[in-house]
Amino acid sequence: MNYLITIIGPTAIGKTALSIKLARHFGCDIISCDSRQFFKEMKIGTAVPNEEELLSATHHFIQNKSIFENYSVGDFETEALTKLDELFAKNNIQIMVGGSGLYVDAVLKGFDEFPEIESQIRAEINTKYDELGIDFLQKTLLELDSTYYNKLIAENPQTLQNPQRMKRFVEVCLGAGKPYSSFIGIRKNQRNFTPIIIGLEADREVMYERINRRVDIMMAEGLLEEAKTLHANKHLNALQTVGYRELFDYFDGKITLEFAVEEIKKNSRRFAKRQMTWFKRTEKATWFDFQTPMNQIIEKINHLNNF
Numbered sequence: 001m002n003y004l005i006t007i008i009g010p011t012a013i014g015k016t017a018l019s020i021k022l023a024r025h026f027g028c029d030i031i032s033c034d035s036r037q038f039f040k041e042m043k044i045g046t047a048v049p050n051e052e053e054l055l056s057a058t059h060h061f062i063q064n065k066s067i068f069e070n071y072s073v074g075d076f077e078t079e080a081l082t083k084l085d086e087l088f089a090k091n092n093i094q095i096m097v098g099g100s101g102l103y104v105d106a107v108l109k110g111f112d113e114f115p116e117i118e119s120q121i122r123a124e125i126n127t128k129y130d131e132l133g134i135d136f137l138q139k140t141l142l143e144l145d146s147t148y149y150n151k152l153i154a155e156n157p158q159t160l161q162n163p164q165r166m167k168r169f170v171e172v173c174l175g176a177g178k179p180y181s182s183f184i185g186i187r188k189n190q191r192n193f194t195p196i197i198i199g200l201e202a203d204r205e206v207m208y209e210r211i212n213r214r215v216d217i218m219m220a221e222g223l224l225e226e227a228k229t230l231h232a233n234k235h236l237n238a239l240q241t242v243g244y245r246e247l248f249d250y251f252d253g254k255i256t257l258e259f260a261v262e263e264i265k266k267n268s269r270r271f272a273k274r275q276m277t278w279f280k281r282t283e284k285a286t287w288f289d290f291q292t293p294m295n296q297i298i299e300k301i302n303h304l305n306n307f
Contacts, residue, residue, distance in 0.1 A: 002088045002193035003305060007097040008104060008279045009200035010272035012210040014290045016049050018200065019097035021294050022301075023057035026093045030059045031080055033098030033107060035073070036241055038065045041230060044223045045243035047214065057095075067230070067238040077106035081191075088193065101278035108197075110189030117175035125171050129163060137166035145169070145179035196301055197285040201276070206290075211268045218243065219261060227251075242267045 005022060007015045023030050032038075036046040040063040048063060060083055065071050080096075084107075087094050098104060105111075128136050138160055142149045148169065152159050159165050172180045202210070227247035230239055234248045243264050250260040279285070286304065288297055 002084075002092045003094075003196055004084065004108075004193045005093065005095050005196045005198065005301060006104060006108065007095070007198050007200065008101075008282060008285065009099065009290070010207060010275040010279075011047070011099050011268060012214045012272070013200045013202060013207065015097050015099065015200060016047075016053060018198075018294065018297070019095050020049075020053055020057045022298070023095045025294075025298060026091070026095070028091045028094045029087050030057050031083065031087075031094065031096040031107070032059055032061045033076070033080070033096055033100055033103040035076075035098075035100040035103050036238075037062055037098075038071060038076075039063065039067045039238050040065065041067050042226075042238065042241070042244070044218050044221050044226045045241070047218070067233060067236050073102055073106050074111070076103055077110060080107050084193065094193075099275055101275065104282075108191070108195050110191075112184050112186060114172050114183050115176045117171045121175045122167075122171050125167050125174070129167060134161060134163060134166065137163065137170055140170050141166060141173070141180075144173035145181050147179060148181040148184075151181070194305065195284075196304060197282055198297060198301070199279060199282070199285045199287040200290045201287055202290045207272060208269050211272060212265050215243075215261065215265045215268060223247070224257075242271055 005026075007019050007022075009015055019030050034046065036042060037048050038061060039046070042048075043063065049059065054062070061076070061080065084094060096104070096107060125137075138149075149160075169180045172183065176183070201207075223243065224247060227244050228251065230244060231248055231251050233239060234244070239245075239248075246255075246260040246263040246267065249255050249263075250257050255263070286300060288300075
């Protein structure tokens with residue numbers, strides 16, 4: 001039996017440190033599923049493990065792509081599962097760590113399979129959205145798939161304000177001629193491992209203080225200079241990221257540097273809150289305070305799966 005120990009939690013909570021300790025204990029590798037750490041041009045602002053940490057355990061999917069490449073969560077799912085097959089041939093226990101909930105779910109569960117949508121339909125939806133705003137998407141989804149609309153109202157109402165997600169729901173309904181919800185749960189994604197999900201958390205005040213301190217450290221380590229080298233490419237999808245967007249606004253003369261740093265801290269705190277909302281829905285996750293001694297976490301892992 002293969003086991004994938006998966007460490008989840010908000011930014012700056014200590015996931016990297018724990019993953020390295022566990023990898024050394026079990027003699028295994030680490031799969032990173034932090035979608036911002038894939039890109040080699042973004043190092044300081046994404047809190048990539050430092051050289052000492054990278055040498056302490058073998059990491060995969062760290063700075064292995066360029067911001068100029070198109071890289072989707074589906075691409076990551078395929079590549080990560082292929083890599084895990086290789087790693088499990090050497091050791092039946094492996095580690096996965098990261099704060100990108102969608103990417104974690106891609107590896108653990110996979111996605112439902114949806115039909116290809118014609119580019120014309122996508123273009124028409126974008127035009128309507130530009131004219132009528134989010135209300136158009138909400139009303140259209142309610143009309144075409146009231147089941148899924150009501151599910152969002154009950155379980156994840158903030159999604160109704162997310163244009164990209166809403167456009168996707170509507171384009172599937174229009175392009176397939178069937179409700180978006182009719183495609184969910186059809187595909188069965190087989191996995192050759194049992195997930196062991198470990199969550200790290202802290203009181204909100206502690207978590208926010210850790211985030212503020214991390215931002216200060218990033219600035220001291222040269223985040224401003226790193227962002228400056230990327231400014232000309234600010235339109236790229238990979239750079240629509242907290243820590244860079246705010247500094248791009250500073251370079252464009254829209255805000256002061258002091259305000260930009262405070263915005264990075266504020267938006268990072270908001271991001272951490274969204275991460276916790278996502279991860280707290282994870283089934284069969286065992287949560288620990290971030291200061292829990294590693295031996296207690298290992299004991300729990302051993303108990304959960306009779307290692």
